[in-house]
Amino acid sequence: MNDPVRVLIVDDHPLVREGLIVRISAQPDLEVCGEASDVDQALSLTSTTRPALVIVDLALKGSNGLDLIKKVRASEVSPKILVVSAYDEVFFAERALRAGAQGYINKQEAQGSIIDAIRTLLRGELYLSLNMTQRLTDQALFGSRASRGIEGLSDRELEIFELIGRGYATRLIAEQLHLSAKTVATHRENVLRKLQIDSIAELTRYAIREGLSSLEAPCRAALVAPTKRTRDASP
Secondary structure, X not given: OOOOEEEEEEOOXXXXXXXHHHXXXXXXXXXXXXXXXXXXXXXXXXXXXXXXXXXXXXXXXXXXXXXXXXXXXXXXXXXXXXXXEOOOHHHHHHHHHHHOOXXXXXXXXXXXXXXXXXXXXXOOOOEOOHHHHHHHHHHHHHOOOOOHHHHOOXXXXXXXXXXXXXXXOHHHHHHXXXXXXXXXXXXXXXXXXXXXXXXXXXXXXXXXXXXXXXXXXXXXXXXOOOOOOOOOOOO
């Protein structure tokens, strides 16, 4: 009998990790080998537990999941990486793939598809929603639909742009990304300058027009576990 496939979970919300652990641990051929809430923990556990697959959220304490993806892919272990995030795939899925991920799921859809996504990656295939697959196919055939200004944003600026589009105020963005309000304000001004937009209201309309949709609260709630965690996951 083969040993279960080891999966590491990286998300800074304990209840989300709990939900993922419950669902993954219910599969006899999968096991959660650890859980982390930030980049340093994730890199340490990747090295010590040597998972075959890492589940990564893009919003992490003190950093972002895109940076983590690049570091994990460059590590000796080099596991498969599945992004499970509240961030809208229109903005982040392609960037996550370029960073080294092999799949992307919005948290709102993850409850019913997380196991299928894991198995797809373990087979050596990519996992994306049908809408995102079609979008990438259209880009390959007809050229990118994305704004050149958005492509020019850094990963952190793109995160802040997405949260502004959701209607988050500076203080809430700072709490979400574990940054100071001053740092958020600086990034926000850079976003406005790069996109040649004069106001936050105009920036919000622009984000919605580019495809922003889902809100984080329902996405997070979709993965909250109703039962106690199992397996040997690290705190």
